[in-house]
Amino acid sequence: MKILSLLPISFLSSFLLLSAPSYAQNLSAPAAQNKNPTHSTPLQPFVELYTSQACPRCPKANEQFAEFAGTNDVIAVTFPVGIWDFMGWKDSFAKKAFSNRHEAMNVQLGRRGPYTPQTIFNGTKHCSAVKEKNMERRLDEVANTPNPMSIQYNGNQLSVAGNKSELEIWVVDFIPGKTYATPTSGQNSNKTMVYHNRVTDxxxxGTLPANGGKLNAHCIESCAIIFQHPNHGEVLGAITYPDNSGFENNT
Structure with missing residues (x-):
């Protein structure tokens, strides 16, 4: 500023006029980002836990999963499923869409059927969630190679460029942090179960062709956007909206 104050007034005026467009653009950029947040950061590994309120090993596994998610740089969500509803207690959070995904993912994994408590890592590795060390090993096996894709998302529209193959995009709405449930009968009667980033929808x-495009992808409040090969194939990774919504303080 001292240098500018020594310049002739006419020269200073010309300098400010010439630089005004870029200066104004720089000022407006933060405001635009606050209004319509976008994501251009690399994809993070996506870890999904499938759990049931009628599964005797799930209360402890849910706790292990919450600890695992809190100490690793991943996007981790919990899908409640009704796989054991026939045992006398109907899971209060389960939805058919969650069970459908659970079954389809296990087909791609080459398994006869799904199980709980099951964690799946980027659609290619899986293990029980009972022991945190097992989840750590599986996470290490998931390749997290840099992805050249350019991604922009404002909560309603997703714009992607640079993907090398066709991708199916999933919107996973979830409640950030911890929520709880206490079954009143069945295997876990009167046991309080914790859920980390419990999925609600x-x-x-839709599907993006190779080299990208745009899709309408509405996020209700907090969500993960999954980038996955079609037919429940490999997951390239995920982003959260708003930024880091999967890592907020427990609720």
Whole structure:
């Protein structure tokens, strides 16, 4: 500023006029980002836990999963499923869409059927969630190679460029942090179960062709956007909206 104050007034005026467009653009950029947040950061590994309120090993596994998610750089969500509803207690959070995904993912994994408590890592590795060390090992096996894709998302529209193959986009709405449930009968009667980033809705936003495009992908409040090969194949990774919504303080 001292240098500018020594310049002739006419020269200073010309300098400010010439630089005004870029200066104004720089000022407006933060405001635009606050109004319509976008994501251009690399995809993070996506870890999904499938759990049931009638599963005797799930209360402890849910706790282990919450600890695992809190100490690793991943996007981790919990899908409640009704796989054991026939045992006398109907899972209060389960939805058919969650069970459908659970079954389809296990088909791709080459398994005869799904199980609980099951964690799946980027659609290619899986293990029980009972022991945190097992989840750590599986996470290490998931390749997290840099992805050249350019991603922009404002909560309603997703714009992607640079993907090398066709991708199906999933919108996973969830409640950030911890929520709880206490079954009143069945295997876990009167046991309080914790849920980390409990999923409340799952919707396919459609398929993007190779080299990208745009899709409408509405996020209700907090969500993960999954980038997955079609037919429940490999997951390239995920982003959260708003930024870091999967890592907020417990609720």
């Amino acid at each position: 799952l919707v396919s936003a």
